[in-house]
Amino acid sequence: HLLGKWRDVRLEAREMIKDEAFWQIPGQDYHTHRERVFEQTRLLAERGAGSRAFPTEYGGQNTQGGNLAGFEELVLADPSLQIKSGVQWGLFSSAIYQLGTKKHWDKWLADAASLKLPGAFAMTEIGHGSDVQSIATTATYDPETEQFVIVTPFRGAYKDYLGNAAVHGRAATVFAQLITGGVNYGVHCFFVPIRDDNGENLPGITSEDDGPKGGLNGIDNGRLAFDHVRVPRENLLNRYGDVAGDGTYSSPIASPGRRFFTMLGALVQGRVSLDGAATWAAALSLKIAVTYGNQRRQFDDGTGSETVLLDYGKHRRRLIPRIATAYAQTFSHEELLEKFDEVFSGEKDTDENRQDLETLAAALKPLSTWNALDTIQEAREACGGQGYLAENRLVGLHQDLDVYATFEGDNNVLLQLVGKRLLGDFAAQFKGKDKRALAAYGAKQGASKVFHGAGLRRLGQTVVDLGSTARSVELGLREEDQHELLTDRVQHMVAGVGARLNAARKLPAAEAQEVFNENQVELLDAARAHGELLQWEAFTDALSRIEHEGNRTVLTWVRDLFGLQLIENHLAWHIINGRLSTQRAASVTRYIDRLCTRLRPHAQDLVDAFGFAPEHVRAPIASGAEDERQNEARAHYADLRASGKAPTPEKRPKRK
The missing domain is CATH 1.20.140.10 (Butyryl-CoA Dehydrogenase, subunit A, domain 3)
Incomplete structure (x- = not known):
């Protein structure tokens, strides 16, 4: 039930990432971590994991929901790998596929799917994060050369926080204000080469490295700026807006506002996938904390034996309700994923369904990403000092998941x-x-x-109408x-x-x-x-x-x-x-x-039901090692008592 409609894809992905070649190595410097993740992404491409959403003629499997289901599972290997592959295939390649037309697919999609063409998704600007409609980068059409001239007018218009921008990207899908004939037709997307085959910036391209971050350091986030960079007219991804050779603009969507939101809505899969990935990350932290809490003993219970942590009322209260939240989020995410598949497969692709999908994703992504941070932190505290060790993954998970609350849409902006x-x-x-x-x-x-x-x-x-809400709520719970x-x-x-x-x-x-x-x-x-x-x-x-x-x-x-x-x-x-x-x-x-x-x-059955294998958990405190330590300690004291050599406690129990 938890694995949902695309169970087979999820299990295939989980089986693949049992290979330690996909695992995060704690403590790596960010340069080494970046190169490891890039090579891991190549492995994904070789195994077809990055092209599931694309048509078969471009090496894909034409499955929209299955693609995201498999993608979400990568968080168990390394969140940096999940987001790196999301940049390449969920953003850069998807922009080509969702905003472009067949001529663009024929030219770039197969190379993007195979990672022969690594790319960045250049939407966010330093000065305009969630306010995409107000970005300052311009793409002005020059009818004499039939080219667009892309300009970064000031520092605040630098494209920033872009995965693949600092090192690995060879091209970018750049969002800019389209200007032709002196009229600004709003934000559109352009395919722009940024580096040559040797990794050197092309003329007019400035790139900067964001450097180490609070998490996700396996991704080469960076900045891009454009100094009158020229691209052919055909590089406009023109599914929703086009410019003729003479500079005439046309669009199948007359309303500028509706056109803008339709283009952004085509990229809603990022929010959908983060909802799922954050849910599985929270589930992983609960698997670690509950397993440890069922084995770790602390404080004599009055019988000469120490009490298992999860038997304490506070420990139950801090973890079991969070298991309930993880289950609720898993089921709601599955419903969201099915709705996404209906829309993006074309089965039920209507304006109303697209609007509902965008709103549902905007409602659920904030809750799951905030909950992941809360749950991982509580799990860390519930494991005490052991939870603070990097090898037990909780600290690293929290650092990597931190930014999920603000990228692909700041959570408060999405709720608005x-x-x-x-x-x-x-x-x-x-x-x-x-x-x-x-x-x-x-x-x-x-x-x-x-x-x-x-x-x-x-x-x-179907949601049944509740009718009047005036009846008493004191009849029960x-x-x-x-x-x-x-x-x-x-x-x-x-x-x-x-x-x-x-x-x-x-x-x-x-x-x-x-x-x-x-x-x-x-x-x-x-x-x-x-x-x-x-x-x-x-x-x-x-x-x-x-x-x-x-x-x-x-x-x-x-x-x-x-x-x-x-x-x-x-x-x-x-x-x-x-x-x-x-x-x-x-x-x-x-x-x-x-x-x-x-x-x-x-409690243990509920977290075991998430289906994580030891290769997915990779936390020594959830491996059974703690149970062995506790059994060894109990056996030691039992043998000591049986031998008659146990020292007499200074404070003896009172006789009745």
Whole structure:
């Protein structure tokens, strides 16, 4: 169930990376690490792992969902390898494939897929990270030579943080403002050679090395600048916008805004894959910490034997709820991956489905990447000093996963995108209604009944309308009660923000922006709550597909634990807004503790079910070595007591 639809591809990838040639070596200097990862990427290319998404005529397998499923597994070998291959095939090659046309595919795609043509994805600028629409690099068309002239106008317009830019890249897909006939037609993508076969910069190209980073040091991130670099007109990747020889611009999408978001939407797979990779990284850290916690003993339990760490209440509380989150994210990611495959395979490629896919990816990627950092850190602390050793991988995982929270879209910016979509769905309910009708509706219904948003909440499945949310939530904490509490919070926050922003529509622009700023935090909270609801629903849908009664029972407890911890995280909101009494709120925490105790005997099974082999884990503390140490220690003291040579403790137990 956890491996999902593309189980075979995942297992194939996991089998491949059992080869130690793919493993990260802790402590390497970044130059050595870069060259190792580049050679690993060559191995991937030789085994066809980088071309799964492309048509068979270019060496691919024409599988979109399977491609990402296999790609995500590389995080188990080395996150640098995962991202390096993502730069080459998920960004550079994908830009050629998704934004170009057959003439571009014929010219470059096979070489990009085989790594004969290493490339960079030059979108981000120093001065404009998430605000791609405002990038300053220009590509001005010269009709006399039928060439585009690409210019970096100032330092803040340098393309930065680009994988393959510092050393290995031979070309780049460069995003720039397309100018022809004195008109700026917005951001478009161009294929630009940057180095010759000897690795020397081509004329007009400036490259700089970003140097060592906080993590992912197997990737040669760098900067690129362009000093009147000329490329042929045909190097414009022209699926969504073209320029004729005389400089006339044309596009199948008339709206500049829609054209821009369509082009960026074609590259949404980066966010989808990060959601999956972050989920597996969190799962790996839990496999290490729970295995260690089931073997490591500490403090005499009063019987002469020390207690296993996971038997302590705090240890259960810190790890078992995070297992529940990892399961929820695995199921929601599978639904997201299936939706991605439907759109990008062409099976259900509609504007509505593309918009839903973009919003779903923007909702889930922040939650999984933030959770990965939280889970890995908690796992590290749960393993004490052993967790701080590089050989046990937790510190390295945290360093490498850190940047996942800000690349492929800063998490807060992505949640703002989700929030605006939620507001749009909220506003659509009132389209065509006059003020009197709106006032009457508001008076009768209240904020908590306004928003439903089924369009965003169906991750490939039908969401049943909950109907009225006015019925009491104090009847229990069962499935329907969890669903109602989670849904009601989203409804209430979106309705409240929507009403306040609607009232500010006629204000001057500066004042309207200030009103938005005053409501931005709550809007982001609503978007995050919406993503959590998606995860809960995906988990619940997964339960309906599990036929084994015992598995379904245990995983229902896990789902309940996930839902209740979401409610516990916002108990103040539920109490302040009258959704829970203080007595019911207190029972949430008590029930979570009970579930942790109930799931304690299943903790090892739950992390073993992720399916990681020893070659994937590669942490000595999760290898059984700790169990051997503990058994050796216990045997030593048992033999000492049996021999009668054990020293007498200074403090003897009192006689009754």
